[in-house]
Amino acid sequence: MSEFIEIMNQDIPELEKLTQGFKHATDSIITYAEHEIELARALQDKEKLVKEQIKLSMAKHAQTIYEDCFLLAYRRRPWPET
Numbered sequence: 001m002s003e004f005i006e007i008m009n010q011d012i013p014e015l016e017k018l019t020q021g022f023k024h025a026t027d028s029i030i031t032y033a034e035h036e037i038e039l040a041r042a043l044q045d046k047e048k049l050v051k052e053q054i055k056l057s058m059a060k061h062a063q064t065i066y067e068d069c070f071l072l073a074y075r076r077r078p079w080p081e082t
Contacts, residue, residue: 003024004021004024004025007020007021007024008021019066019070019078019079022063022066023063023078023079026059026060026062026063029055029059030056030059030060033052033053033055033056033059034056036048036052036055037049037052037053037056040052066078067079
């Protein structure tokens, strides 16, 4: 959470704060979901595995939607391609 606060306290344009904050939040969700998927696989917990795969997919999809909207509005990508 402190990284998020640091982003919001930077002396940068509000749009950049929004973009960096969104990316940080969704990257955190993605990392957590990936770890939970590994755990669910190790424990052979199929219900949890599906739930975490859905979370992972939704977070990645949210990033894609933001990226597409940003690209259309500003003619540039909001963050470097990975």
